[in-house]
Amino acid sequence: MSDLGTIIGAGMIPMGKHKTSSYVGLAVPAVRAALRACGLKPGDIQTVTCGHAFGGMLTGQRIVKEIGIGGVPVVNTDNACSGGATALHLATRDIAEGRADIVLAIGVDKLTQFGGGTLPLVEEDPEVARGMVMPALYAMRARRYLHERGETPELLAGVSVKARRHGAANPFAQFRKETTVEEVMASRPIAEPLTLLQCCPTGDGAAAAVVVSERKRRELGLPGAAIRASVLHSGKATTGFRDMLTPEITFHSAAEAYEQAGMGADALDMVELHDAFSIAELIYYEALGLCPRGDSVKLLCDGATSYGGRLVVNPSGGLLAKGHPVGASGMAQAVEAFWHLTGQAGARQIDGARRALTHVTGGGISGMDHGACTIHILEAAA
Amino acid sequence: MTDDPTQAPAGDAVNDAVLPMDDLAPDPEGDFVVRDGAVMLRGARSASSGVEAFPARPICPETGAYDMEPALFGPEAVLYSFSTIHVSATRPTPYTLGYVDFPSGLRAFAHVRAPADALACDLPVVLRAEGSEWWVEPA
Numbered sequence: 257m258s259d260l261g262t263i264i265g266a267g268m269i270p271m272g273k274h275k276t277s278s279y280v281g282l283a284v285p286a287v288r289a290a291l292r293a294c295g296l297k298p299g300d301i302q303t304v305t306c307g308h309a310f311g312g313m314l315t316g317q318r319i320v321k322e323i324g325i326g327g328v329p330v331v332n333t334d335n336a337c338s339g340g341a342t343a344l345h346l347a348t349r350d351i352a353e354g355r356a357d358i359v360l361a362i363g364v365d366k367l368t369q370f371g372g373g374t375l376p377l378v379e380e381d382p383e384v385a386r387g388m389v390m391p392a393l394y395a396m397r398a399r400r401y402l403h404e405r406g407e408t409p410e411l412l413a414g415v416s417v418k419a420r421r422h423g424a425a426n427p428f429a430q431f432r433k434e435t436t437v438e439e440v441m442a443s444r445p446i447a448e449p450l451t452l453l454q455c456c457p458t459g460d461g462a463a464a465a466v467v468v469s470e471r472k473r474r475e476l477g478l479p480g481a482a483i484r485a486s487v488l489h490s491g492k493a494t495t496g497f498r499d500m501l502t503p504e505i506t507f508h509s510a511a512e513a514y515e516q517a518g519m520g521a522d523a524l525d526m527v528e529l530h531d532a533f534s535i536a537e538l539i540y541y542e543a544l545g546l547c548p549r550g551d552s553v554k555l556l557c558d559g560a561t562s563y564g565g566r567l568v569v570n571p572s573g574g575l576l577a578k579g580h581p582v583g584a585s586g587m588a589q590a591v592e593a594f595w596h597l598t599g600q601a602g603a604r605q606i607d608g609a610r611r612a613l614t615h616v617t618g619g620g621i622s623g624m625d626h627g628a629c630t631i632h633i634l635e636a637a638a
Numbered sequence: 639m640t641d642d643p644t645q646a647p648a649g650d651a652v653n654d655a656v657l658p659m660d661d662l663a664p665d666p667e668g669d670f671v672v673r674d675g676a677v678m679l680r681g682a683r684s685a686s687s688g689v690e691a692f693p694a695r696p697i698c699p700e701t702g703a704y705d706m707e708p709a710l711f712g713p714e715a716v717l718y719s720f721s722t723i724h725v726s727a728t729r730p731t732p733y734t735l736g737y738v739d740f741p742s743g744l745r746a747f748a749h750v751r752a753p754a755d756a757l758a759c760d761l762p763v764v765l766r767a768e769g770s771e772w773w774v775e776p777a
Contacts, residue, residue, distance in 0.1 A: 388747065
């Protein structure tokens with residue numbers, strides 16, 4: 257098994273509406289926290305990867321120059337919602353290919369710059385030009401799911417209730433108040449059948465991780481979260497039929513990740529998955545192999561994916577409660593996993609967590625299920 | 639349209655296949671035609687692969703061949719899924735969208751006009767048009 261690196265230090269800021277913070281203002285505290293967590297100095301960093309969707313030119317350089325990191329390669333990447341996870345993927349490549357022993361990976365985005373509303377998509381796309389917005393895409397998935405499975409919208413509301421219950425214990429979450437099925441259903445319609453509380457909130461955030469080679473980790477003598485798999489896929493476009501309950505990009509990425517890690521879904525103690533909208537969690541249960549196809553309703557309703565269940569899905573509260581600052585989210589998932597695998601998750605700690613999977617997609621172009629999908633599998637390393 | 643059939647050195651001359659595609663230029667003929675009262679979408683089909691596309695485009699999205707030819711789709715289709723949207727920064731709300739599947743297998747992203755309780759997944763729909771606008775409604 258090749259060395260994809262180990263996260264030995266990680267940090268994030270509380271997700272929320274930080275209108276008076278720049279990209280630098282958002283990311284620098286997360287980067288400093290990641291460095292402090294492992295006792296490394298800015299001058300120790302050998303390469304930097306930075307994921308974002310809306311940060312503009314040289315986002316990574318703007319951030320790291322503020323703390324004395326310079327003279328090293330800084331690679332900026334956009335992959336929509338997968339930006340931060342793509343930065344982590346690039347960090348694993350730097351380690352695996354021997355390019356560096358110590359990499360700083362950053363995810364950051366500021367959505368309040370747009371003043372609210374749905375995620376701004378690329379207007380050149382023909383579906384976007386005709387009115388496509390991200391809630392519409394997920395709403396059509398939801399409509400089809402309810403139709404094929406014979407379920408009602410209250411099922412979807414149950415996903416939000418679980419997310420908000422988890423988020424209530426997470427001081428980094430944007431929403432920290434529990435909710436009920438009745439409250440979710442009564443919130444205003446966004447894209448039918450999805451209501452407001454079934455949609456992730458607009459917000460700002462940043463997260464960062466220090467990834468080191470195994471050789472460096474042993475030299476430093478630090479515990480961490482070893483990256484056992486790092487998979488990045490683009491979607492495959494079609495102009496014809498697409499089964500919206502079978503997100504091919506996540507199915508394929510997950511299969512590849514399990515093969516790379518040499519373990520299956522049954523080995524996982526926790527999953528942070530891309531619940532941008534309530535329906536997504538149910539569809540991804542099946543795509544990630546957490547249950548057989550057709551059993552996602554049972555998995556949710558049995559409580560198998562909450563504390564006390566078979567594994568915990570989205571202990572952070574997920575995107576629905578923690579918030580979804582697009583390019584930050586994939587990195588924030590990895591930070592959450594790192595905290596659980598190193599026993600630092602506080603009140604929401606999953607007892608004895610040893611293995612975690614993080615999953616984030618990136619969508620919004622016609623003909624694709626999504627344009628990007630990134631999956632990481634992490635394992636506690638003492 | 640074909641790729642450059644000549645043997646000229648690639649750097650010696652510009653041919654049609656290397657000109658930028660005018661995919662943002664307004665199409666004076668619009669997205670649809672009306673034949674005997676039936677509305678049909680103006681798409682394209684690859685001469686070599688048979689892959690169909692809407693909107694029309696010059697290059698096959700499966701094989702990359704530069705051989706897409708005009709093709710018409712409709713007026714009948716089936717509504718795969720749909721949603722009424724209540725939030726938009728760019729257009730009046732609410733509006734209803736859906737994916738419709740044509741008998742050939744082509745899928746199109748469509749505006750849907752119908753009372754919400756008149757819609758369902760797998761409902762037969764038909765293309766309609768007025769002025770420069772087209773949409774689907776229950777057949």
